[in-house]
Amino acid sequence: QSRHIRFYGPGEPTQAFFLMKEIRDYAYSKVGEKLTVEIQTNGAFSYKVCEWLFENANIVWVSFDGTPDIQNYNRPFQKERPSSPIIEENVKSLTRHLKRNGTVGVRVTITNNNMHRQIEMINYFALLGIKHIWCDPLFQEVKDKPVCMTKERQENFDFNMDEFVHTYVKAYKYAKSIGIFYGTNLI
Numbered sequence: 306q307s308r309h310i311r312f313y314g315p316g317e318p319t320q321a322f323f324l325m326k327e328i329r330d331y332a333y334s335k336v337g338e339k340l341t342v343e344i345q346t347n348g349a350f351s352y353k354v355c356e357w358l359f360e361n362a363n364i365v366w367v368s369f370d371g372t373p374d375i376q377n378y379n380r381p382f383q384k385e386r387p388s389s390p391i392i393e394e395n396v397k398s399l400t401r402h403l404k405r406n407g408t409v410g411v412r413v414t415i416t417n418n419n420m421h422r423q424i425e426m427i428n429y430f431a432l433l434g435i436k437h438i439w440c441d442p443l444f445q446e447v448k449d450k451p452v453c454m455t456k457e458r459q460e461n462f463d464f465n466m467d468e469f470v471h472t473y474v475k476a477y478k479y480a481k482s483i484g485i486f487y488g489t490n491l492i
Contacts, residue, residue, distance in 0.1 A: 307335045313345035319354050329361055347380070350390040355395055360464040366439070367396055369411040371419045371426040378418055393433065400434030410437030410486075421468055423476035427485060437486045442469050469492065 310332055312318035312325055319325070325344075331341050341363035358365055363385070370379040373389035381389050382429060399409045411430055419426060423440070430438055480487035 308339045311343040319350040375419045413440040415442045
């Protein structure tokens with residue numbers, strides 16, 4: 306019998322916050338303290354959701370692509386509003402207050418914008434209290450029709466995989482030297 310719940314998308318799980326609470330409460334009624342709760346989130350939620358995560362989540366992974374300029378370019382809010390201030394504040398709150406021996410990590414999508422800035426990103430996340438970083442290059446979505454994207458944005462998302470491996474290895478060694486886990490699916 307599984308005692309682990311993982312909330313993740315496609316889509317943002319906190320959009321169904323009340324359903325998440327119901328699922329967690331039901332599972333807790335069956336297995337009690339043995340229950341572990343994990344969430345993969347974009348981190349763009351209210352403080353009310355953050356407070357619930359403090360008490361109820363064991364593992365929180367936040368999609369967060371790096372320093373504010375990278376985050377705001379890769380993951381802007383509607384109408385190109387910056388997302389980094391809210392995501393950064395929620396990450397700081399989670400790293401300070403997550404209970405139940407919790408882990409807060411970030412999930413980074415690597416593009417040309419941040420490939421050569423991985424060590425800088427590691428230092429930035431370390432300042433926010435993050436000790437677990439998972440990164441993977443952006444893979445093109447498989448569709449019958451090409452995704453509509455400006456030429457500038459397309460150039461930032463297409464990159465050389467060999468170059469990624471080279472920059473990743475340097476960043477991995479650096480992260481390890483300062484006590485931070487830095488992983489990728491490609492290893």
